[in-house]
Amino acid sequence: MATKILQSADSAYHYPLLIKQLLTSQQRFETGNEIVSGPHRFSYAEFNQRICRLANALKAAGIGPGDTVAVMDWDSHRYLECFFAVPMVGAILHTVNIRLSPGQILYTMNHAEDDLVLVHDDFVPIIDGIKDELKTVKGYIQLTDDAQVTSSEFDSLGEYEALLAQSDTHYDFPDFDENSIATTFYTTGTTGNPKGVFFSHRQLVLHTLNMVNALQSNNNERALMNHESVYMPITPMFHVHAWGIPYVATMMGVQQIYPLRYEPNNLTRLIREEKVTFSHCVPTILQMVMQSSEAADTNFDGWQVIIGGSALTPGLARQAIEQGIEPFSAYGMSETCPLMSMTRMDPDRRALPEDEQISWRTKAGLPTDLCDIQIWTPDGKVQPNDGKSSGELVVRAPWLTQSYLNEPEKGAELWENGWLHTGDIAVLHPDGCVEIKDRIKDVIKTGGEWISSLELERLISQHPDVDSVSVVGVPDERWGERPFAMIIPRTDVLELDNIQAHLQQYVEDGTINKWAIPRKIQLVNDIPKTSVGKIDKKRIRAQLSEA
Amino acid sequence: MATKILQSADSAYHYPLLIKQLLTSQQRFETGNEIVSGPHRFSYAEFNQRICRLANALKAAGIGPGDTVAVMDWDSHRYLECFFAVPMVGAILHTVNIRLSPGQILYTMNHAEDDLVLVHDDFVPIIDGIKDELKTVKGYIQLTDDAQVTSSEFDSLGEYEALLAQSDTHYDFPDFDENSIATTFYTTGTTGNPKGVFFSHRQLVLHTLNMVNALQSNNNERALMNHESVYMPITPMFHVHAWGIPYVATMMGVQQIYPLRYEPNNLTRLIREEKVTFSHCVPTILQMVMQSSEAADTNFDGWQVIIGGSALTPGLARQAIEQGIEPFSAYGMSETCPLMSMTRMDPDRRALPEDEQISWRTKAGLPTDLCDIQIWTPDGKVQPNDGKSSGELVVRAPWLTQSYLNEPEKGAELWENGWLHTGDIAVLHPDGCVEIKDRIKDVIKTGGEWISSLELERLISQHPDVDSVSVVGVPDERWGERPFAMIIPRTDVLELDNIQAHLQQYVEDGTINKWAIPRKIQLVNDIPKTSVGKIDKKRIRAQLSEA
Known part of the structure; x- marks a missing residue:
C-alpha cells in the first residue's frame, strides 16, 4: 500500500502511548x-x-x-x-x-x-x-x-x-x-x-481510553465513572489488572479506595463509610457483601457494580436491586485485557418491565468501541446478528494479548485465522447485545454445526420423567461428535424413545437441528461431580464412551 | 532502552489504528x-x-x-x-x-x-x-x-x-x-x-477516543454526547474536520443532522424540528441563530453548544443561558486536530453563583486526557499552575500536526524544543483550568518577560482622562521591546507623566512589572483600524516607530 506516511519535523514529539502519559x-x-x-x-x-x-x-x-x-x-x-x-x-x-x-x-x-x-x-x-x-x-x-x-x-x-x-x-x-x-x-x-x-504500554493506554468511554456511556442516568465517583475495586489486582479500571480511575483522578484483603464485613463497612459509588466483582463476592452482618446497617443505594468472571444470574441481579444496588454485566477474559462488552442502560431499557431489564442486565452487554466481535461457525463462516445463530465468539481489538509468553504454538492456536478465539459460544443480537451460551469445550460439534449441551440439557429436563440430566459429546466416526445424555429419571418407564420423541418437537419448531437428538442415553442414580460440586463432564464423557 | 518488545504469534492481528476501525x-x-x-x-x-x-x-x-x-x-x-x-x-x-x-x-x-x-x-x-x-x-x-x-x-x-x-x-x-x-x-x-x-489515521482515531471522553464527562447532569443525542455541527467540515466531532458521532451511531449551507433561519428550524441536543460553533453563528426570526418560535431548552474559534464572552454566554441554551467553551486550533481543553460542569461548578459559573464557562476549560499543557516563559522555563504566572501555552498530545505540509522549516519552528507552540499567552489555574490571555504576537517581550498588551490597555483605560488606547511593542536595543501606547485622550491635560504615575500603582501592587510602563505615548484623534474594523496593530507599530 503506497499510502503517504506522516513526515514529522525533526523537533516534533511523536507521543508514544506509554503508561506514564496517563499521568499527564x-x-x-x-x-x-x-x-x-x-x-x-x-x-x-x-x-x-x-x-x-x-x-x-x-x-x-x-x-x-x-x-x-x-x-x-x-x-x-x-x-x-x-x-x-x-x-x-x-x-x-x-x-x-x-x-x-x-x-x-x-x-x-x-x-x-x-x-x-x-x-x-x-x-x-x-x-x-x-x-x-x-x-x-x-x-x-x-x-x-x-x-x-x-x-x-x-x-x-x-x-x-x-x-x-x-x-x-x-x-x-x-x-x-x-x-x-x-x-x-x-x-x-x-x-x-x-x-x-x-x-504492552500501547495496549494498556488504549484499553484505558476505551474503558473510560464504556464506563461513562453505560448509564445515561449516572455514569459508572465520572469525576464525582468513589471507586473501590473488589476484583483482585493480580487478575487482569483489576480489569484495568485502576488505570481509568487514576487517569481521571477520582477518589479511590483499596480494601486490602477481602473480608466481607470490612468491604461492606468501606462501601458505607467511604461512600463508594462504583465497584466490580465476581458474583460470589457480591453475594458475600450482601450477606455480611454489616449489610444490615448499610444502605447500598447508589452503589453501582459491574459483575464479571461468571455470569450474573437473574436471581442475584434481582436480590441486588432489592437492596438498592445497581448491577451491570461485563464480558472479558485474561487474554482480552479484559474488556469486550458491557451492559448499557439507555432510557429505553430503563422503561422496560423489571423482568426484561434484568434479562438485559444479565446478558454480556454491548461490544465496546473498536472491539470487533464476530460469531463463527466451526468452519469459520460469519453468523448474522440475528440473536439466534450461534457460534464461537471471536474478536479483534487493539488490546488483546498477542500470544502466550514463550509459547508461540499456543499463541498461534489462540489467534487461528487472525482472530482471537474466546472459546465461548454466543449469539449476537441485532441491537449488538452479546449473549454467551456455553463454553466451547461443553458444546458438541456434529454435522458441521455446534450444539449447546446446556441448551439440550434444558430441553431434556423439561420431560416430566427426567429428574436431572447432563449432556456431553462423544466421538462419532460419521458426524465428528454426537450428543449423549446421562439422566437421573423420576420414574422407571423412561427410555431413549421417550427422550427422542420429546426432542423431536424442538427439531420441528426449529429450536434445535436433528443431529441434536441423542442416539444413546444412560440412566443413572447419580451424576459424577468434581470435588467442588461441579458436574464433572470429563468423567461423564469417559463413562459414556465405555457404555 | 532495552525494554522487552511484544512478541506476536504469526497469526495475531496487530490492529492498526485506522479510520475504518471507528466503523466496527x-x-x-x-x-x-x-x-x-x-x-x-x-x-x-x-x-x-x-x-x-x-x-x-x-x-x-x-x-x-x-x-x-x-x-x-x-x-x-x-x-x-x-x-x-x-x-x-x-x-x-x-x-x-x-x-x-x-x-x-x-x-x-x-x-x-x-x-x-x-x-x-x-x-x-x-x-x-x-x-x-x-x-x-x-x-x-x-x-x-x-x-x-x-x-x-x-x-x-x-x-x-x-x-x-x-x-x-x-x-x-x-x-x-x-x-x-x-x-x-x-x-x-x-x-x-x-x-x-x-x-494520520492513528491521530484521528486517538483524537476521536479522546473527544468522546471529553464530551461524555463534561457535564455530569447530561453528557454533551450520549447515545440519545441529536448532533448537528455548525462548524464547517472543512475547518479541522468540524472539530473531529462527526467522527465521534458516527462511531457512537447517534442521530446526526447536516445543515448544508449555514442559513440562520434554517439552522434554527433544524434545531427545533430535529430536536437537536448538541452543536458547536463560533460565537458569531450562535448570535445569528439566537437573533434569527425563527428564534422567536423556538424553544432552545436542552440545546448544548460548544463555543470555540473565538472566546465566548460573558455577555453572549448570559444571553444564551437566558434563551435556554447551555454554552460550553473549548480550546484548540488547526494544528492541534483541534481539541486541547473544554469546559467541564461538575456539580460543584453548578452550585456557584451565576456570575462565577459564567466566568468558568468562558474560560478555555480543563485539558483533556493525554493532553499535556505547559506554560512557558520566553526562555522556556515552565511556569507553575498558580493562575497568575503567564507564558506561552505549549502542548504535547498524540494528535498534533507533526509539521507543515512540505514546509519542514516552518514545522521545526512550530515544534521548537519538542513542544508545539500555540502562540497563545495563557495561565493555568491550580484546578487545571486554562485561561487564554492574549496572542503572542500581541504581547511585548521585554527584560526576559512577556507583558500582555491587552492587560496594559485595560489598566491604562482606567485613567479618567483616557478615552481609548492601543498598546504595542516596539524594538528596543537594551530590553528587546518596550511598550508604547497610542491614546485618544478625553481631555487636553493628559501627558506621559500622568500615565506613568497611574501605572506605577500597579507596579507597586504586583499586577505588572516596571518594564510594563511605556516610555512613550502618542496622543491621537483616531486609532488605525483594518477594513473589517479591528484595531490595526501593524499600522500602529509602524506609526509609533516613526514617531
Missing part, C-alpha cells in the same frame, strides 16, 4: 481526591511523588528496562503504585496470582523470569517454601500492613514504606517503544501449566 | 438513528453501504493509496461519507477552505497536489476561474443539492449520487500503516501563504 491527564490537578488504603490517605500530588520514590527504590534494587518485577499483595496503594512505576521505568510487572498452588506460583515465577519480588507478609510462607527453586529472583522487598509484624527472618532488601521514605521524589521517566511489554500474568486452564498473557 | 463500533448495530442532510435520511446500514459505494466510485475515478481527493462542499452527508471513504481507501482527504480567495484556493490545491475534486454547484464558478492553473487535478465529481440545476457545462466524471447509485455496495477496505496521512487542510496566518497541516 486530569489527575495531576488539585481536586481534593485521595487514594485510600488501610490507614493511608494520599493526595494525588503525594501519589505522584510516591511513584517517583518507588522508581528510585527499584533502580536502587538493580531494576532497569527489560527486567521483571513480581508483586504478591492484596489490593493496596502499593499495588497501584506498582501498576505505574514498574512499567514506567521500562520493566515488566508480573502480577502473581496468589490463589494458585505454591507449585504453580513457582512455575509462573520461573517462567516469567522474575528478577525482584515484592511480597506481602501473608505470602512470605509461600516464598519461604519455594525460594530455593526460584531460578532468576535476585531480591525481595517486604510489604506489610503492620510495621510491628516484620518478618525479620526474611532476607529482603527492606520494607516498602521504609525504602520509599528514603528515596528521592523525582524521577525522569524515559520515553521508549510503546510496544514494550508492561505487564504479564498467568491464566489457568483445566489442563497443563498456567499460560502467561502479556500487554 | 456501536454504529454498526440497529438503533433506528439516521444521518439527515437536506431531503436525505439514511440509516446507518445505508450509510455504511454508501461508504463502500463511494470507495468504488473513487476507484473508478482512478483514486488509490497516496492520492489526494479535494472536497468543496457545504456540511452534508456527502462530506461525512468522504470523511470515511477517502482515507479508508488509503487516499488523503483535502478539505478545501471555500472561504479563502480563489487565488489562495488555487495555491492550496496545487500545494496539496489534489488529484480529484468533488465540487458543489455553488463553487463551480471558483473552479471555472482557476482550473486552467490547477497542475495536478485529473478529474471532477459534481455535488448538487438540486438535480435540476446541473452545471452541464462543467466537464465532470459525473454527479455524486448518480455515481454512487451505479457503484457496488461492497468494498474490502485494506489495512495499512496507521501513520498514513488521512487528511490535510490549510490554515491562514496574517502573512504569507496558507500553511498545510495534516493528520
Whole structure:
C-alpha cells in the first residue's frame, strides 16, 4: 500500500502511548481526591511523588528496562503504585496470582523470569517454601500492613514504606517503544501449566481510553465513572489488572479506595463509610457483601457494580436491586485485557418491565468501541446478528494479548485465522447485545454445526420423567461428535424413545437441528461431580464412551 | 532502552489504528438513528453501504493509496461519507477552505497536489476561474443539492449520487500503516501563504477516543454526547474536520443532522424540528441563530453548544443561558486536530453563583486526557499552575500536526524544543483550568518577560482622562521591546507623566512589572483600524516607530 506516511519535523514529539502519559491527564490537578488504603490517605500530588520514590527504590534494587518485577499483595496503594512505576521505568510487572498452588506460583515465577519480588507478609510462607527453586529472583522487598509484624527472618532488601521514605521524589521517566511489554500474568486452564498473557504500554493506554468511554456511556442516568465517583475495586489486582479500571480511575483522578484483603464485613463497612459509588466483582463476592452482618446497617443505594468472571444470574441481579444496588454485566477474559462488552442502560431499557431489564442486565452487554466481535461457525463462516445463530465468539481489538509468553504454538492456536478465539459460544443480537451460551469445550460439534449441551440439557429436563440430566459429546466416526445424555429419571418407564420423541418437537419448531437428538442415553442414580460440586463432564464423557 | 518488545504469534492481528476501525463500533448495530442532510435520511446500514459505494466510485475515478481527493462542499452527508471513504481507501482527504480567495484556493490545491475534486454547484464558478492553473487535478465529481440545476457545462466524471447509485455496495477496505496521512487542510496566518497541516489515521482515531471522553464527562447532569443525542455541527467540515466531532458521532451511531449551507433561519428550524441536543460553533453563528426570526418560535431548552474559534464572552454566554441554551467553551486550533481543553460542569461548578459559573464557562476549560499543557516563559522555563504566572501555552498530545505540509522549516519552528507552540499567552489555574490571555504576537517581550498588551490597555483605560488606547511593542536595543501606547485622550491635560504615575500603582501592587510602563505615548484623534474594523496593530507599530 503506497499510502503517504506522516513526515514529522525533526523537533516534533511523536507521543508514544506509554503508561506514564496517563499521568499527564486530569489527575495531576488539585481536586481534593485521595487514594485510600488501610490507614493511608494520599493526595494525588503525594501519589505522584510516591511513584517517583518507588522508581528510585527499584533502580536502587538493580531494576532497569527489560527486567521483571513480581508483586504478591492484596489490593493496596502499593499495588497501584506498582501498576505505574514498574512499567514506567521500562520493566515488566508480573502480577502473581496468589490463589494458585505454591507449585504453580513457582512455575509462573520461573517462567516469567522474575528478577525482584515484592511480597506481602501473608505470602512470605509461600516464598519461604519455594525460594530455593526460584531460578532468576535476585531480591525481595517486604510489604506489610503492620510495621510491628516484620518478618525479620526474611532476607529482603527492606520494607516498602521504609525504602520509599528514603528515596528521592523525582524521577525522569524515559520515553521508549510503546510496544514494550508492561505487564504479564498467568491464566489457568483445566489442563497443563498456567499460560502467561502479556500487554504492552500501547495496549494498556488504549484499553484505558476505551474503558473510560464504556464506563461513562453505560448509564445515561449516572455514569459508572465520572469525576464525582468513589471507586473501590473488589476484583483482585493480580487478575487482569483489576480489569484495568485502576488505570481509568487514576487517569481521571477520582477518589479511590483499596480494601486490602477481602473480608466481607470490612468491604461492606468501606462501601458505607467511604461512600463508594462504583465497584466490580465476581458474583460470589457480591453475594458475600450482601450477606455480611454489616449489610444490615448499610444502605447500598447508589452503589453501582459491574459483575464479571461468571455470569450474573437473574436471581442475584434481582436480590441486588432489592437492596438498592445497581448491577451491570461485563464480558472479558485474561487474554482480552479484559474488556469486550458491557451492559448499557439507555432510557429505553430503563422503561422496560423489571423482568426484561434484568434479562438485559444479565446478558454480556454491548461490544465496546473498536472491539470487533464476530460469531463463527466451526468452519469459520460469519453468523448474522440475528440473536439466534450461534457460534464461537471471536474478536479483534487493539488490546488483546498477542500470544502466550514463550509459547508461540499456543499463541498461534489462540489467534487461528487472525482472530482471537474466546472459546465461548454466543449469539449476537441485532441491537449488538452479546449473549454467551456455553463454553466451547461443553458444546458438541456434529454435522458441521455446534450444539449447546446446556441448551439440550434444558430441553431434556423439561420431560416430566427426567429428574436431572447432563449432556456431553462423544466421538462419532460419521458426524465428528454426537450428543449423549446421562439422566437421573423420576420414574422407571423412561427410555431413549421417550427422550427422542420429546426432542423431536424442538427439531420441528426449529429450536434445535436433528443431529441434536441423542442416539444413546444412560440412566443413572447419580451424576459424577468434581470435588467442588461441579458436574464433572470429563468423567461423564469417559463413562459414556465405555457404555 | 532495552525494554522487552511484544512478541506476536504469526497469526495475531496487530490492529492498526485506522479510520475504518471507528466503523466496527456501536454504529454498526440497529438503533433506528439516521444521518439527515437536506431531503436525505439514511440509516446507518445505508450509510455504511454508501461508504463502500463511494470507495468504488473513487476507484473508478482512478483514486488509490497516496492520492489526494479535494472536497468543496457545504456540511452534508456527502462530506461525512468522504470523511470515511477517502482515507479508508488509503487516499488523503483535502478539505478545501471555500472561504479563502480563489487565488489562495488555487495555491492550496496545487500545494496539496489534489488529484480529484468533488465540487458543489455553488463553487463551480471558483473552479471555472482557476482550473486552467490547477497542475495536478485529473478529474471532477459534481455535488448538487438540486438535480435540476446541473452545471452541464462543467466537464465532470459525473454527479455524486448518480455515481454512487451505479457503484457496488461492497468494498474490502485494506489495512495499512496507521501513520498514513488521512487528511490535510490549510490554515491562514496574517502573512504569507496558507500553511498545510495534516493528520494520520492513528491521530484521528486517538483524537476521536479522546473527544468522546471529553464530551461524555463534561457535564455530569447530561453528557454533551450520549447515545440519545441529536448532533448537528455548525462548524464547517472543512475547518479541522468540524472539530473531529462527526467522527465521534458516527462511531457512537447517534442521530446526526447536516445543515448544508449555514442559513440562520434554517439552522434554527433544524434545531427545533430535529430536536437537536448538541452543536458547536463560533460565537458569531450562535448570535445569528439566537437573533434569527425563527428564534422567536423556538424553544432552545436542552440545546448544548460548544463555543470555540473565538472566546465566548460573558455577555453572549448570559444571553444564551437566558434563551435556554447551555454554552460550553473549548480550546484548540488547526494544528492541534483541534481539541486541547473544554469546559467541564461538575456539580460543584453548578452550585456557584451565576456570575462565577459564567466566568468558568468562558474560560478555555480543563485539558483533556493525554493532553499535556505547559506554560512557558520566553526562555522556556515552565511556569507553575498558580493562575497568575503567564507564558506561552505549549502542548504535547498524540494528535498534533507533526509539521507543515512540505514546509519542514516552518514545522521545526512550530515544534521548537519538542513542544508545539500555540502562540497563545495563557495561565493555568491550580484546578487545571486554562485561561487564554492574549496572542503572542500581541504581547511585548521585554527584560526576559512577556507583558500582555491587552492587560496594559485595560489598566491604562482606567485613567479618567483616557478615552481609548492601543498598546504595542516596539524594538528596543537594551530590553528587546518596550511598550508604547497610542491614546485618544478625553481631555487636553493628559501627558506621559500622568500615565506613568497611574501605572506605577500597579507596579507597586504586583499586577505588572516596571518594564510594563511605556516610555512613550502618542496622543491621537483616531486609532488605525483594518477594513473589517479591528484595531490595526501593524499600522500602529509602524506609526509609533516613526514617531
